[in-house]
Amino acid sequence: MQTDRYLEPHQARQRAPTTFEDLLGDAIERAFAEGAHTLPELVACLNRTGPSSENGQPWTESGFQALMARLGN
Amino acid sequence: MNTITFTKDPVDALLKDGLKNLWYPICPSGFVGERPISLRRLGKKIALWRDAAGTLHALEDHCPHRGAPLSQGMVLGDRLACPYHGVEVRCDGTVTKVPGSPGCKLEGTRAALSFHVQEAWGAIFLYNSDVNIDTPPPMTMPEELNSPEYSHFLCYAEWKGDYRYALDNVMDPMHGTFLHKQSHSMAEGESTATFQIRTTDTGFVFEKTGQRGVNFDWTEWGSTGVHWMRLEIPYPKSGGPGGNFAIVGCATPVDGNTTAVFFWRCRKVSSWQRDTWRFLYRNRLEARHWAVLEQDRIMLEQMEPDANQHENLYQHDIGVVRLRRHLRNLAEEQLEAAAAKAGNPA
Numbered sequence: 001m002q003t004d005r006y007l008e009p010h011q012a013r014q015r016a017p018t019t020f021e022d023l024l025g026d027a028i029e030r031a032f033a034e035g036a037h038t039l040p041e042l043v044a045c046l047n048r049t050g051p052s053s054e055n056g057q058p059w060t061e062s063g064f065q066a067l068m069a070r071l072g073n
Numbered sequence: 074m075n076t077i078t079f080t081k082d083p084v085d086a087l088l089k090d091g092l093k094n095l096w097y098p099i100c101p102s103g104f105v106g107e108r109p110i111s112l113r114r115l116g117k118k119i120a121l122w123r124d125a126a127g128t129l130h131a132l133e134d135h136c137p138h139r140g141a142p143l144s145q146g147m148v149l150g151d152r153l154a155c156p157y158h159g160v161e162v163r164c165d166g167t168v169t170k171v172p173g174s175p176g177c178k179l180e181g182t183r184a185a186l187s188f189h190v191q192e193a194w195g196a197i198f199l200y201n202s203d204v205n206i207d208t209p210p211p212m213t214m215p216e217e218l219n220s221p222e223y224s225h226f227l228c229y230a231e232w233k234g235d236y237r238y239a240l241d242n243v244m245d246p247m248h249g250t251f252l253h254k255q256s257h258s259m260a261e262g263e264s265t266a267t268f269q270i271r272t273t274d275t276g277f278v279f280e281k282t283g284q285r286g287v288n289f290d291w292t293e294w295g296s297t298g299v300h301w302m303r304l305e306i307p308y309p310k311s312g313g314p315g316g317n318f319a320i321v322g323c324a325t326p327v328d329g330n331t332t333a334v335f336f337w338r339c340r341k342v343s344s345w346q347r348d349t350w351r352f353l354y355r356n357r358l359e360a361r362h363w364a365v366l367e368q369d370r371i372m373l374e375q376m377e378p379d380a381n382q383h384e385n386l387y388q389h390d391i392g393v394v395r396l397r398r399h400l401r402n403l404a405e406e407q408l409e410a411a412a413a414k415a416g417n418p419a
Contacts, residue, residue, distance in 0.1 A: 007230055007370075010359060011359070013359070017355075025352070030311070033310050037313060068345055
């Protein structure tokens with residue numbers, strides 16, 4: 001949208017999310033909606049419903065934390 | 074020839090550009106880089122620049138010689154050299170050099186209006202003083218921005234219209250039930266409510282009686298060297314741990330017909346939950362929050378400038394009435410103080 005003033009919908013991110021990040025975002029929201037609020041519950045939910053982790057392996061708690069620290073910090 | 078006489082209300086004239094002697098956020102931190110910029114804020118034009126160490130400085134964007142824009146000039150550390158005649162002005166307002174007339178009486182005088190600035194929470198704050206002062210008073214913001222238990226993102230936008238409509242909008246929680254009914258987080262709760270006002274140490278809370286943590290149920294007004302508003306909105310379950318979503322907001326007048334709005338979106342999260350919320354905010358939540366904010370912007374921008382002169386307020390509006398009265402009282406106090414200083418009774 002072209003305007004004469006600052007109206008930028010995305011101010012928090014540096015780039016558009018990748019397909020993997022889109023799928024992961026949806027999956028995390030789905031897990032939270034199902035009540036998976038602890039890290040083990042969340043990781044179990046991701047392993048059950050996908051997507052798989054970045055390297056194609058099952059999610060681990062440390063791997064999930066490391067990825068979030070990179071993408072969310 | 075017909076003439077029309079306008080009587081300008083001095084209180085309204087003062088409020089239009091924003092009360093003096095307060096800190097205001099004026100733009101996101103990233104707006105000022107290596108080159109000086111000029112911003113209209115608070116009824117003035119302000120030149121902002123950084124020195125080589127990255128320290129931010131601000132002067133009125135008006136050379137004390139002939140009024141040329143200092144922001145078009147050259148940065149000389151903590152000074153700007155006016156592009157028109159090379160007059161050098163230091164960040165405290167002192168003219169340090171007049172190259173065309175060395176030794177002239179302008180040199181050494183504090184002839185330019187300078188502003189104190191500080192950067193915090195992703196924004197640049199400016200102290201809105203009408204005269205040059207050496208030390209401004211401190212400012213603080215609510216715990217959602219100060220406590221390490223919270224994480225936050227700034228959302229900044231520029232809206233058409235008087236900033237007081239933005240303040241009214243935040244001081245009106247009930248609009249959430251109707252305007253934002255289709256939003257991802259405000260579909261719950263009763264559509265009728267009774268409100269009350271509760272005084273706090275720094276302002277007041279306008280809140281629904283008998284309903285909290287269901288919808289947009291309360292707004293707080295605070296004055297801590299800066300005027301801010303605070304509210305909470307429950308997140309849907311898909312938003313994960315961290316409790317309610319908190320917003321701290323400020324509205325800064327630009328030029329009488331534009332408002333710079335600042336909304337810090339805050340969540341009480343730590344560790345992996347903090348990182349996960351921030352990931353979701355960037356990739357999923359920010360766009361939804363933006364869509365809600367756009368509903369506010371579009372509604373306010375479509376209101377006539379004098380809409381607030383033709384109102385029929387009801388019980389939900391006592392927060393708005395309280396805030397308007399409070400701001401008018403502050404403006405009257407400032408005008409009386411200025412008149413007393415000038416030796417003229419108000």
